[in-house]
Amino acid sequence: MPGIITNAIVAAFGLAALLLGLQLLLFFPLTILYEIWKRRTLRRLSAAPFRGRVSVIVPAYNEEKTLLRTVESILASNYLNLEVIVVNDGSTDGTEQSIQNLVATGRVRYFDQSNSGKATALNLGAAAATGDVILFTDADSLFLPDTVGQMVRWFADPSIQAVCGNDTPLSARTPLQKVLAVTTHIGTGFVRRALSILGVLPIITGNLGAVRAETFREVGGFHQIWGEDLEFTFRLHGRRKRIVFDPDPIVLAECPAGLAALWRQRIRWVRSYLKITRIHRKLFRPTTAFPFSLYFPFNYFAQIVVPLLQVLSLPLFFRLALSGGETFEWGADLILYLGLLTFFFVALYSILLDRDLKVLLYVPLSVLAIAPLSYFYNLVVFSSIWKELSNKPEQWKKIERLPTGVISRLGGVSLAVAGILLVTLVAGLHFSSSQAPSLPERTIISVQADSGHDGDLAVATHFHAWVDWREAITSVLQSPGAHLVHTVALSAGRPEWTYFRWNGHQAQWSSLQKKESADLLGEAVQALRLHGFRTVAIVDVYAPRLVKNDPRKAAVRFDGERSPEQVCFSELVDGDYGQQVIEMVSYLAQNYFVDAIELTELMYHSFCYNDRCLASYRKATGKGNWPMNPAGTKVDRNDPSVWEWRSAQMETFLDKVANAVHAQGKKLIVDVPVSWDDFNRHGKESGLDYARVLRHADQIVIWNYFGIEKRPPQVSYALAEALRRDFSADRFYVSIGLWESGGGMDARTFQQGLAYTRKGGVSNIWITPNNLLTPEHWNAMASVPRKTHAKGRTKR
Numbered sequence: 196m197p198g199i200i201t202n203a204i205v206a207a208f209g210l211a212a213l214l215l216g217l218q219l220l221l222f223f224p225l226t227i228l229y230e231i232w233k234r235r236t237l238r239r240l241s242a243a244p245f246r247g248r249v250s251v252i253v254p255a256y257n258e259e260k261t262l263l264r265t266v267e268s269i270l271a272s273n274y275l276n277l278e279v280i281v282v283n284d285g286s287t288d289g290t291e292q293s294i295q296n297l298v299a300t301g302r303v304r305y306f307d308q309s310n311s312g313k314a315t316a317l318n319l320g321a322a323a324a325t326g327d328v329i330l331f332t333d334a335d336s337l338f339l340p341d342t343v344g345q346m347v348r349w350f351a352d353p354s355i356q357a358v359c360g361n362d363t364p365l366s367a368r369t370p371l372q373k374v375l376a377v378t379t380h381i382g383t384g385f386v387r388r389a390l391s392i393l394g395v396l397p398i399i400t401g402n403l404g405a406v407r408a409e410t411f412r413e414v415g416g417f418h419q420i421w422g423e424d425l426e427f428t429f430r431l432h433g434r435r436k437r438i439v440f441d442p443d444p445i446v447l448a449e450c451p452a453g454l455a456a457l458w459r460q461r462i463r464w465v466r467s468y469l470k471i472t473r474i475h476r477k478l479f480r481p482t483t484a485f486p487f488s489l490y491f492p493f494n495y496f497a498q499i500v501v502p503l504l505q506v507l508s509l510p511l512f513f514r515l516a517l518s519g520g521e522t523f524e525w526g527a528d529l530i531l532y533l534g535l536l537t538f539f540f541v542a543l544y545s546i547l548l549d550r551d552l553k554v555l556l557y558v559p560l561s562v563l564a565i566a567p568l569s570y571f572y573n574l575v576v577f578s579s580i581w582k583e584l585s586n587k588p589e590q591w592k593k594i595e596r597l598p599t600g601v602i603s604r605l606g607g608v609s610l611a612v613a614g615i616l617l618v619t620l621v622a623g624l625h626f627s628s629s630q631a632p633s634l635p636e637r638t639i640i641s642v643q644a645d646s647g648h649d650g651d652l653a654v655a656t657h658f659h660a661w662v663d664w665r666e667a668i669t670s671v672l673q674s675p676g677a678h679l680v681h682t683v684a685l686s687a688g689r690p691e692w693t694y695f696r697w698n699g700h701q702a703q704w705s706s707l708q709k710k711e712s713a714d715l716l717g718e719a720v721q722a723l724r725l726h727g728f729r730t731v732a733i734v735d736v737y738a739p740r741l742v743k744n745d746p747r748k749a750a751v752r753f754d755g756e757r758s759p760e761q762v763c764f765s766e767l768v769d770g771d772y773g774q775q776v777i778e779m780v781s782y783l784a785q786n787y788f789v790d791a792i793e794l795t796e797l798m799y800h801s802f803c804y805n806d807r808c809l810a811s812y813r814k815a816t817g818k819g820n821w822p823m824n825p826a827g828t829k830v831d832r833n834d835p836s837v838w839e840w841r842s843a844q845m846e847t848f849l850d851k852v853a854n855a856v857h858a859q860g861k862k863l864i865v866d867v868p869v870s871w872d873d874f875n876r877h878g879k880e881s882g883l884d885y886a887r888v889l890r891h892a893d894q895i896v897i898w899n900y901f902g903i904e905k906r907p908p909q910v911s912y913a914l915a916e917a918l919r920r921d922f923s924a925d926r927f928y929v930s931i932g933l934w935e936s937g938g939g940m941d942a943r944t945f946q947q948g949l950a951y952t953r954k955g956g957v958s959n960i961w962i963t964p965n966n967l968l969t970p971e972h973w974n975a976m977a978s979v980p981r982k983t984h985a986k987g988r989t990k991r
Contacts, residue, residue, distance in 0.1 A: 222389035226548065229388040233441070237348065245351040249277040249343060250326030250408070254316035258334035259289040263860070264724075266294055266303055267788055268337045274344035279303045280320040281334075285310030290334075296860050314417035321411055329411050331424075333402040337365060337447040337725065345444035346405045356410040356436040357428075359387065359396055360403030360444040361549070366727035368678050369452045373557035374564045377542050379450070380554060384442050385545035391440035395490035399428045399438060403446040410436060421589055422467025429475045432487040442549055447725055458575065465579035466589065468498060499580075502573040538565050650958025652976075653682035653928060655733065656965035658694050658715055664707060668719045670965055672726055676973035683723050684731040684793055684961075687716050687783055690775040691740045697782060720789055731791045731864060732783050736776055738762045748772065750803035753830040761796070764803035764841070764882070765811050768848045777855050784859035791862035793896065794852065798868050799841055800881040804830045815840045833880060841882030846890065853891040862893040866930075869898055871906070874917035889926055896961050900932035901948060902940045908948035915955020930961035939967040946975035953979060 251269050255262050262281070269279050281303055283291055297303040306319055321329050328347050332338070342360070349358045361383055367373040383400075390396045399406070401424035414430050417423045431438060451457040472478075472495060481489045539562050546554050656671060658664040671683055688694040692705045695716035701709075708715055720730045739760040742749035748770075750761040767773045780792050804821060813819065822834035831837070849865065856863040867883040870876035877885040878897075888895055897918065901910050911929070918927060929952050933940045940948075952960065962968070962976070 225389035229392040240351040247327035250324030252320035255334035256284040261335040282316040284316040314419040314423040330405040357406040359399040364450040365447040377561040380545040384549040387440040502576040655684040655963035657686040660966040682729040687732040751805040781855040793864040795866040798881040842884040845882040849891040865892040902935035911951035919956035928959040928961040933967040942971035
């Protein structure tokens with residue numbers, strides 16, 4: 196009996212995969228024709244390109260977390276003749292406040308309405324638009340710099356009235372998202388190419404669609420209905436308007452992380468489809484809107500009828516399994532393997548068409564999951580039809596954008612497990628029928644992060660640490676623990692040595708930046724943001740070139756020695772070099788889509804005690820000279836009056852830096868040292884009194900470099916407790932440096948330091964440098980529980 200059940204399931208699932216694969220194979224020659232047509236058409240249109248004005252409309256409802264990022268990505272477009280119109284659909288959160296700076300500077304046109312729905316918001320934006328083309332998107336999407344230009348280039352052809360772009364998953368962190376990344380390439384990149392060449396594209400995607408303004412107004416804009424983009428497309432076809440698809444313009448958006456979110460999304464889509472096809476049922480008549488009306492019945496059959504037949508056929512497969520014996524078993528296996536093999540090759544071809552090679556890694560998982568996923572969709576169709584017939588109320592929920600924990604991973608895992616079980620059952624039947632000896636059990640060990648994440652995990656990476664600067668990016672994206680990391684800090688360089696193309700300061704570009712046509716920092720930020728990481732630009736204030744050329748500006752140590760790289764403290768606080776630092780920070784905050792700017796190398800405990808700083812000290816304290824040690828040979832750098840003077844001066848400098856950063860809507864982070872002699876001193880001796888720094892900085896990074904200090908990792912616990920007691924957990928990171936006096940820190944010592952830090956109640960961890968992280972370090976990182984339970988914090 197178990198063999199009969201297995202054969203029936205194998206046949207049913209195999210047929211689902213086979214039908215899908217065969218349907219897709221029919222489109223194969225059409226995709227080749229599309230590529231030929233597209234190349235020829237774009238070559239023809241390039242002779243007189245479209246240069247008209249484009250109005251990008253962004254409707255938003257409770258999108259405070261994503262709206263600013265979306266709008267900034269649009270404003271960074273290479274196509275300059277555009278306006279951005281944001282319509283707030285009665286949001287109850289901080290949606291409006293998130294873009295206030297952009298509205299105030301006139302970079303965004305803003306409209307507000309009471310909550311009336313997405314279609315009404317889009318129509319309000321379209322009514323105010325001044326462009327020749329209306330491009331609509333969602334408030335949780337990310338544009339690439341060439342997205343707008345590639346979308347509107349088609350309007351150089353007067354016969355084209357609308358364009359559909361390519362919506363792509365923003366990041367694939369969970370197994371289900373990885374499967375969806377593959378099926379998206381098949382559904383959008385592969386199928387839409389074929390349908391576009393036939394002139395029967397069924398939908399202009401709601402998060403990347405463009406239409407001529409006159410056409411938009413002619414057909415009456417959007418109607419207030421679930422699936423307003425689908426209904427709008429059907430009306431365009433009804434008016435015989437020409438719609439084309441282009442896979443090149445890309446918009447990145449979140450996709451469901453688990454089966455529950457996917458179920459809700461697909462129920463909404465199918466119910467919309469059922470409702471809209473009923474409204475536009477005249478399109479079923481072949482002569483109504485040829486060629487779309489000729490294709491439409493086939494589309495409906497594939498979307499609604501085939502899923503019903505697949506589910507209803509399950510009893511038939513059980514009946515055949517009972518009567519078919521070995522012949523049916525052989526046939527069921529053949530159907531399954533042919534179906535999975537067909538899907539495999541279609542998936543490979545689709546991904547190669549879109550040139551998104553990283554998704555190739557997800558194909559094996561998708562092959563295992565596609566048959567169970569197909570029946571999951573079949574059940575969605577069943578449920579949607581029942582809800583429509585029962586007049587169930589429509590409920591819409593946003594996609595969970597930042598999935599964490601075990602629950603969000605169960606969806607894709609369960610699909611993959613179902614696929615693995617399916618293949619295993621087939622293999623098991625063969626083994627049992629031939630009485631093959633049983634295989635010994637294997638123990639599979641996997642490291643998985645604790646699901647109770649409570650804080651941020653940041654990794655710092657530096658371009659100069661790698662033979663190829665691109666490895667500073669790929670070393671994070673391709674690391675075994677990339678899913679653990681939320682923030683990546685990137686070295687932007689120094690005012691005299693930058694890793695970005697600082698306009699007007701070409702002489703200060705690093706030798707590496709001068710050799711590259713790409714902007715190192717810009718490329719890295721864009722790549723990391725597209726994968727969902729928060730980014731920070733690190734600014735180092737050391738100035739070895741300056742102090743070499745002008746020794747008077749070098750910091751002087753308490754024993755009279757000049758620093759070869761640290762600038763005079765007073766020169767930093769109120770000199771020309773300090774102004775250069777502020778100018779660099781301001782430029783980064785204004786021109787790069789980083790989330791924060793981080794200042795490092797600001798420690799002035801042993802430095803600076805020259806005449807210029809002495810004059811400042813005298814003015815602040817009324818004392819005639821530096822305090823000296825008992826022998827009178829060295830400055831007493833631990834005198835409290837020196838600490839107070841230096842902290843006050845540093846505070847004035849940080850105030851100016853913070854103003855420059857905050858004016859661009861970015862955050863300021865400042866690196867501070869550990870007071871190893873007394874943790875409760877909180878950096879006062881170096882001029883970086885934590886409490887005073889936090890008056891201006893949004894967060895601080897505390898350097899727990901116990902390896903360099905030759906201290907045991909257990910010291911991290913006492914440090915963490917001291918910090919947790921006096922500061923709010925969200926205001927600081929503890930940075931674990933991977934250096935030791937003899938080289939890099941081993942994974943075991945690192946794991947202990949991390950464990951003691953988290954045990955002490957610290958939730959935000961900063962790890963540096965990335966180039967010293969080995970696979971063993973990543974495994975150690977994943978093995979340490981991430982959730983803290985600190986209580987009784989005194990917030991500052």
